[in-house]
Every structure is written in structure tokens, then in C-alpha cells.
Amino acid sequence: MSTDLDTWRELPALQQPDYPDAAALAAAVAELQSLPPLVFAGECDQLKERLAAVARGEAFLLQGGDCAESFDVRGADALRAKLKTLLQMAVVLTYAGSVPVVKIGRFAGQYAKPRSSPVEKRNGVELPSYRGDAVNSIEFTAEARIPDPQRLVKMYNASAATLNLVRAFTKGGYADLRQVHAWNQDFVADSPVGQRYEALAAEIDRALDFMRACGVDTDALSSVDIYSSHEALLLEYERALTRIDSRTGQPYGVSGHFLWIGERTRNLDGAHIDLLRKIRNPIGVKLGPNATADDALALIDALDPEREPGRLTFITRMGTGKVRENLPRLVDKVTASGAVVGWVCDPMHGNTYETANGYKTRKFTDVLDEVRGFFEVHRSLGTHPGGIHMELTGDDVTECTGGGHVIDEADLHQRYETACDPRLNRTQSLDLAFEVARMYRENH
Ligand SMILES: O=C[C@H](O)[C@H](O)COP(=O)(O)O
Numbered sequence: 001m002s003t004d005l006d007t008w009r010e011l012p013a014l015q016q017p018d019y020p021d022a023a024a025l026a027a028a029v030a031e032l033q034s035l036p037p038l039v040f041a042g043e044c045d046q047l048k049e050r051l052a053a054v055a056r057g058e059a060f061l062l063q064g065g066d067c068a069e070s071f072d073v074r075g076a077d078a079l080r081a082k083l084k085t086l087l088q089m090a091v092v093l094t095y096a097g098s099v100p101v102v103k104i105g106r107f108a109g110q111y112a113k114p115r116s117s118p119v120e121k122r123n124g125v126e127l128p129s130y131r132g133d134a135v136n137s138i139e140f141t142a143e144a145r146i147p148d149p150q151r152l153v154k155m156y157n158a159s160a161a162t163l164n165l166v167r168a169f170t171k172g173g174y175a176d177l178r179q180v181h182a183w184n185q186d187f188v189a190d191s192p193v194g195q196r197y198e199a200l201a202a203e204i205d206r207a208l209d210f211m212r213a214c215g216v217d218t219d220a221l222s223s224v225d226i227y228s229s230h231e232a233l234l235l236e237y238e239r240a241l242t243r244i245d246s247r248t249g250q251p252y253g254v255s256g257h258f259l260w261i262g263e264r265t266r267n268l269d270g271a272h273i274d275l276l277r278k279i280r281n282p283i284g285v286k287l288g289p290n291a292t293a294d295d296a297l298a299l300i301d302a303l304d305p306e307r308e309p310g311r312l313t314f315i316t317r318m319g320t321g322k323v324r325e326n327l328p329r330l331v332d333k334v335t336a337s338g339a340v341v342g343w344v345c346d347p348m349h350g351n352t353y354e355t356a357n358g359y360k361t362r363k364f365t366d367v368l369d370e371v372r373g374f375f376e377v378h379r380s381l382g383t384h385p386g387g388i389h390m391e392l393t394g395d396d397v398t399e400c401t402g403g404g405h406v407i408d409e410a411d412l413h414q415r416y417e418t419a420c421d422p423r424l425n426r427t428q429s430l431d432l433a434f435e436v437a438r439m440y441r442e443n444h
């Protein structure tokens with residue numbers, strides 16, 4: 001395989017910003033090239049091993065976080081709330097589903113968005129679409145929407161700050177499983193799902209007491225591994241952060257542990273596939289409702305020619321109405337080919353719609369039903385439902401309808417804060433985790 005890391009430049013590159021100033025882009029890229037890696041190749045290899053377990057049916061992937069991260073984050077609260085939500089979901093899945101859970105955040109790099117339309121219209125004014133803080137500003141003015149390459153450097157810095165905090169929270173005691181109650185403290189009183197979680201946490205406490213009484217050292221539970229991930233959309237950024245691993249001489253994307261290729265940029269002859277096939281990270285590819293089994297097989301050949309366990313995860317996002325019809329063909333043919341990939345369900349991106357008053361939203365019932373369809377398909381084929389990929393936040397936003405604390409369309413305006421797509425709030429996320437744990441148990 002050619003290791004020329006710049007052949008993508010000759011290929012069609014979709015969804016790239018149209019920078020007006022080439023010299024400013026070159027300066028930003030040069031600065032990025034001089035900066036240290038955000039993640040280390042050895043960590044990516046460790047994650048690949050864990051994803052191999054997912055693909056073999058021995059573990060479950062929980063991947064979640066914002067649709068679009070923002071540079072405008074003050075303090076640590078939002079990230080702590082997000083981590084807490086992921087930790088609580090992971091505990092529910094591990095305990096109630098009895099399965100090891102691999103945890104990946106959609107964070108520390110999720111700053112760029114592919115868009116359906118290059119332009120946005122408001123009250124007769126048309127401007128370039130917002131493409132994530134890594135590209136332009138969400139503010140609706142002509143100047144704010146001009147792509148600014150210095151934002152790539154800000155993306156690096158924001159990712160570094162986020163990762164630093166993630167490492168502090170997850171290794172410094174906050175994520176200690178013996179704190180299983182503490183993560184829920186602000187949640188118990190007024191929430192049925194909080195109470196349900198509390199009951200589960202009490203069982204875990206008893207189990208830990210039992211282990212301690214038997215002389216088992218529970219110190220190993222004091223930290224967790226949560227890996228970073230984002231869509232590898234902006235090729236200049238990803239190329240500048242592709243580095244040669246000193247241990248192996250192989251290229252790795254060091255902008256995040258797990259990088260995925262989106263539904264809109266997975267064209268086989270395209271630049272995204274060309275760059276990502278050359279790095280050694282574990283990678284994901286989104287597959288939407290129009291993906292064919294032949295597309296999936298060709299993606300495997302392009303991205304995982306050596307059939308390396310854990311290398312490739314397919315993240316399917318068919319929509320609730322299509323998952324039962326479209327997914328079996330893909331899973332069936334890929335399984336028959338002998339390839340071992342992870343199958344993960346993104347029940348968000350195929351279920352978005354706009355309300356009459358202009359809010360992009362998703363129904364919790366649709367989200368849940370797509371996951372249910374995903375489990376049904378795998379059960380009928382005897383394959384492994386490997387995980388879920390969610391857009392979520394730890395805050396009590398009102399962006400998706402339904403779930404435990406019923407939110408309907410008329411409530412969406414109350415706390416609609418996403419920069420792009422609607423996220424599940426903490427209650428909805430935990431509700432979902434309990435349902436998924438139940439589905440997992442039923443499948444096994
Ligand atoms: O998160 C995914 C995409 O970036 C998003 O769904 C695109 O949204 P749009 O259809 O409003 O452009």
C-alpha cells in the first residue's frame with residue numbers, strides 16, 4: 001500500500017471549506033504541523049483491540065456526545081455533565097446488560113459539520129451555512145460565515161483543553177466506580193429514571209462490599225478509559241495531524257483515538273477514504289439508508305484490506321422506518337464475506353425532522369425503535385449488535401421530544417441550545433441506556 005499521505009489532494013474532497021485566503025490556510029496548517037500529537041498511537045492500538053472485542057461479540061460500544069462541540073465553553077461543567085451521563089449509561093449497560101462497555105466520547109475534536117446545503121436562508125437573506133466552529137461562526141452575518149483557517153488552530157487548542165479535562169476526570173478519581181451514587185446525586189429526587197439508576201447503584205454497592213469482604217482489591221475500579229472521537233471531515237486538519245509513530249514507523253491520525261467518515265463523504269473514489277485508509281487508527285464509517293451491501297464490501301476492501309480485527313466499525317443510521325428492511329442485506333453479505341467488522345447503531349441521524357415552527361428535532365420513540373430494529377436484525381441473523389452511537393448532552397436541554405420527562409414540540413423552545421442537530425438530554429440518555437440494556441439481555 002502506498003504510504004504517500006498526500007494523494008488525497010488529487011481526489012474529489014467533499015464538504016471542505018472554501019477558504020478565501022490560501023496563504024492564511026498554509027500558515028494555519030504549518031502551525032498545526034509544529035504542534036504535538038493530541039493522542040498517542042499506543043492508545044489508538046489499545047482501542048482497536050477493544051473494538052476487536054466489540055466486533056467479535058464480546059463487548060458493547062457506547063459512543064456519544066455533542067452533535068457539534070463549541071469553542072464557547074466556559075468552565076468544566078458541561079463536559080463534566082456529559083461525562084457523568086456517559087458513565088451512568090455505561091454502568092447501566094455493564095450491570096444490567098452484563099457486558100463490557102467500550103466508551104468513546106464524541107468530543108475533543110467534533111468541531112466540523114457536513115451540511116445538506118451550502119447555504120442557509122433566513123428572512124430572504126442567504127449566507128453560507130455554518131459548518132462547525134472549526135470552520136466559521138454560527139452567527140448569521142456575512143462576515144461570521146467566512147471560513148477562517150485560524151479556526152483550525154483553535155480546534156486543536158480546544159481539543160487539547162477538552163482532552164486534558166477528560167483525562168483529569170477519568171483518571172483522577174471522579175470516574176471511580178465506587179462513586180456510582182455520587183454521579184446521580186443531582187438527579188434522584190425528581191426523576192423516575194434517576195431513582196431507577198439509584199436502585200441499580202445500590203446493588204452495585206452491595207456487590208462491591210461483597211467483593212471487598214472476600215478480599216478482592218477494588219482499586220482497579222478507580223479510573224476508566226474514555227477515548228476521543230470525531231468525524232474526520234476537514235482534510236487539511238487531519239493531514240496536519242497525521243504523524244509517523246516512532247514505535248512502528250506507521251502513520252496515525254493523532255487528532256483523536258477513533259475517527260469516522262461521514263455518510264456524505266464516504267465515496268470510494270474520494271479524498272476522505274484515501275487519507276483514512278493510510279492511517280492505522282480504528283476507524284468508523286457511517287452507512288445511511290441508501291448504502292448497499294456492495295458499498296459495504298468495497299469499503300471493507302478499501303479501509304481494511306488486511307482484515308485487521310477492530311480496524312473497521314460500521315455505524316448504521318438508517319432511520320426507524322428503514323432499519324428492518326435495509327440493514328439485513330448489509331449484515332448478511334458482510335458476514336458471508338468472512339469480514340469481521342463492528343456493527344453500531346446511530347439512531348439519531350436517520351430520524352431528524354423539522355417541526356412546523358422550525359425546530360430540527362427527533363422523537364425519542366423513533367430513536368428507541370431504530371435501536372430495537374437494529375437488535376431484531378442482529379438477533380435474526382445471529383450476529384452481534386455491537387453498540388450505539390448517540391448525540392447527547394448532560395444538560396437538561398429540550399431538543400428531542402418524548403422520553404421519561406415528556407417533552408413535546410411546544411416545549412422545544414425552552415432550552416434548545418444545539419449548534420446543529422438535536423441531542424438527547426440526560427434523562428432521555430439514561431432512559432435509553434436502560435432500554436438498550438434490556439434489549440441486550442433479551443438478545444443473549
Ligand atoms: O450532524 C450531521 C449533519 O451535519 C447534520 O445532520 C446536517 O444537518 P443539515 O441537514 O441541517 O445540514
Ligand SMILES: C=C(OP(=O)(O)O)C(=O)O
Nearest residue numbers: 114262263264286317349
Ligand atoms: C454528520 C454526522 O452523521 P452522518 O454522517 O451519519 O450524517 C454526524 O454524526 O455528525
